[in-house]
Amino acid sequence: MRVAKWNGKRNIVIGGLVILSVTSLGACSASSVEQERKLYNGEATTEGNFRAKQQGHGLNGALVKELTTGLSDRGLKLMHNMFEEDGQGGVSYMFLLNGSARHIVKMHVYPDASVRSAQMENMYGEPQENSVLENALGRTTIRSKGHVSLVYSSFGGEKDKYEQDVLQVFEQVLHQLREY
Known part of the structure; x- marks a missing residue:
């Protein structure tokens, strides 16, 4: 062997x-x-939803795309996209218009109109759907419908520069929303 x-x-x-x-x-x-x-x-679903919201996919993504396209058609570009969840079902997107910190566009999306109204009052001191807040530093214009608020803030000597174009796009975007 x-x-x-x-x-x-x-x-x-x-x-x-x-x-x-x-x-x-x-x-x-x-x-x-x-x-x-x-x-x-359910953690995988939560993570996927978070990534989708952050990247502007889903229903919120359609609003962001509509806003971006409408402004682009007027020669304005949304840049430096920032995203934040409030932990209570609300999502906010913030952009610099044409890359300038003097022109800020925000989109706030909440679970319903009453939460949106309360949050707008908490953040801006104004629960109304349409309002303009002005002080020595600048102007903030809020347009809302249902569960969505669109906010344009401009500062310094350029505070009127893009307002007309931005508000026209806000109205177009909000007009397409269905009431929930």
Whole structure:
């Protein structure tokens, strides 16, 4: 009977490959378990919705696209998109108009009109659907319908520069909204 002799280096290599294979199987398994856990507890849906809102997809994305297109048709560009959730179902988007910090366009979307009204009063001191707030620093114009508010703020010596065009686009966007 013949007994096979194994080279020491060969044993180490084979042993290393076996350990590597078992480890990678364990890692894949742990990753799969984590993905399934997220599916079952709804975390995957929440993460996906957050990414969609942040990137402007879904219903809010249609509003952002309409706003962007309407302003672009007038030679105005929304830049530096910023996104924020309020933790109560509200989402806000903020843009610099033509990249200028003197011209800010915001879109606030809330679960319903009463929440929108309360939040507008909390942020701007004004619950009305249409209002203009002016002081020595600038002007803020709010246009709202249902659960959505569009806000244009302009500051300094340029506060009237884009207002007419922006408000026309606001009216077009809000006109297309259905009441919820």
